[in-house]
Each structure stands twice: as C-alpha cells, then as structure tokens.
Amino acid sequence: MTDQLAVERLSKSFGPTRVLDEVSFSVAPGRFLVLLGPSGSGKTTLLRCLAGIERSDGGTVSFGTRVLADGRSHLAPDRRDLAMVFQDYALWPHMTAAGNTSYALRRRRLSRAESDRRVQEVLARVGLADHADRYPHQLSGGQQQRVALARALVAEPGLLLFDEPLSNLDADLRERLRVQISTLTRDSGATAVYITHDQSEAFALADEVGVLENGRLVQLGTPESVYHRPATPFVARFTGLAG
Numbered sequence: 001m002t003d004q005l006a007v008e009r010l011s012k013s014f015g016p017t018r019v020l021d022e023v024s025f026s027v028a029p030g031r032f033l034v035l036l037g038p039s040g041s042g043k044t045t046l047l048r049c050l051a052g053i054e055r056s057d058g059g060t061v062s063f064g065t066r067v068l069a070d071g072r073s074h075l076a077p078d079r080r081d082l083a084m085v086f087q088d089y090a091l092w093p094h095m096t097a098a099g100n101t102s103y104a105l106r107r108r109r110l111s112r113a114e115s116d117r118r119v120q121e122v123l124a125r126v127g128l129a130d131h132a133d134r135y136p137h138q139l140s141g142g143q144q145q146r147v148a149l150a151r152a153l154v155a156e157p158g159l160l161l162f163d164e165p166l167s168n169l170d171a172d173l174r175e176r177l178r179v180q181i182s183t184l185t186r187d188s189g190a191t192a193v194y195i196t197h198d199q200s201e202a203f204a205l206a207d208e209v210g211v212l213e214n215g216r217l218v219q220l221g222t223p224e225s226v227y228h229r230p231a232t233p234f235v236a237r238f239t240g241l242a243g
C-alpha cells in the first residue's frame with residue numbers, strides 16, 4: 001500500500017513574484033488529486049516542488065512518515081519514491097521504448113532477465129508490446145506518451161505526478177489516453193497528483209479537484225462539490241467553462 005502525501009504551507013517566489021502562497025493539502029493513499037488552474041496559476045511550480053526539481057522557500061512536503069522537504073532539508077528527486085509524466089514526454093531519443101522504460105529500473109538490483117520481464121509486462125499493459133524496439137521518432141505522440149507512462153509505472157513508485165500529459169495530443173487521443181492513465185494509475189495503487197488547465201479533464205479524472213488561483217489553493221473537494229458549490233466567483237467562472 002502506498003502513503004499519504006501531505007503539503008503544508010508551501011511557498012515559492014521568483015524574485016518579487018509570489019508564485020505559491022502557503023499552499024496546503026493532503027492526498028489520501030491511492031487517491032487521485034487533480035490540480036486545476038489557468039496558465040500562470042502556479043501548477044507547474046507546485047508539481048516541480050513535489051518532485052524535488054524545484055526548491056520551495058517555505059513549507060513542508062511529506063509522503064507517509066518521510067519528510068521530502070522542509071525549511072532545513074530537501075530530498076533529491078530520485079530519493080522520493082515518485083515518477084513523473086511530462087507534457088513533452090521527455091524520452092531519450094537514442095533509446096528504444098524498452099530502453100527508455102528499463103532506464104527507470106537502472107538503480108534496482110535486478111537481474112537482466114527480471115528487468116526485461118518487467119519492461120515487457122508494463123509495455124504490454126500500455127498496449128505497446130509490439131513496439132518495444134522502436135525509437136521515439138518511430139512512434140506517434142500518443143505512443144510516446146504511453147512509453148512515458150510505462151517508464152513511470154515500471155518501478156512501482158508510491159507517488160505518480162502528471163504534468164499536463166495530454167496537452168500535446170489531439171482530442172480523440174486525449175480521451176483514450178485519459179482513460180488509460182486513470183485505469184493504470186488506479187490499478188497501480190499509487191497516490192497521484194495531476195495538473196491541468198482543462199476543466200473537463202480534471203472533472204473526468206479526479207477523486208478530488210483542487211483549484212489554484214494566483215498561487216493560492218482556493219478550493220479543494222470532490223468534482224461534484226467543486227462544480228456545484230464553487231467556493232469563490234473565480235472558481236464558478238473557471239469551472240463553469242466545462243459545461
């Protein structure tokens with residue numbers, strides 16, 4: 001079983017601009033949180049702070065009993081038991097689908113046979129069993145993102161972070177991949193945080209939706225409660241666009 005993610009009073013400024021303003025929330029083990037907000041609301045910065053790619057100025061991030069970051073310490077990304085799926089896939093161009101996926105297992109002490117078995121199994125799960133030997137340039141955008149999903153899942157991380165993973169794909173593909181992300185993430189048992197500016201995507205995927213406005217978390221609740229009982233005029237306006 002995975003752990004609870006807890007974020008307390010997380011803050012971050014770039015120069016004089018306060019990009020995250022005392023953001024607090026928690027995600028129960030195995031739950032899927034979507035953080036929704038317009039461009040510039042701080043979604044990417046928040047996700048990067050969770051991943052450990054960005055250092056916050058203040059606040060605490062913990063996962064289960066482990067403190068990932070606080071005022072004194074900052075755990076490196078590869079020590080956080082997490083994997084991230086990026087908007088632009090971020091695959092190594094010189095590695096095949098199997099190579100990109102097995103890269104996530106490089107620090108595990110697995111036999112070659114065991115590593116290969118896990119890679120084949122996860123590529124089959126994302127529907128790419130027949131594409132293991134292809135390079136990214138030989139794959140469509142949707143297929144590349146499925147390789148990125150396989151790479152995120154293969155090490156069985158406790159926490160999965162998604163940075164607008166469907167933004168570069170066309171509408172039909174977005175819908176299919178959205179279902180796949182939802183199913184595979186929930187089957188994996190991981191706790192998930194997914195950021196998007198797309199209201200319908202947020203409501204379709206989330207166990208809970210958090211709405212960000214200018215670096216502040218202005219509402220957090222089930223998709224139904226956020227949609228039907230918006231806490232502020234901003235939330236009403238922004239989520240209303242989904243209808």
Ligand code: ADP
Pocket residue numbers: 014019037038039040041042043044045046
């Ligand atoms: P979102 O993902 O919601 O679009 P971001 O987290 O990317 O929001 O950005 C929030 C704000 O922080 C924006 O005003 C952006 O210009 C600013 N910002 C993000 N990264 C940096 C940076 N490295 N240096 C300066 N400003 C930044």
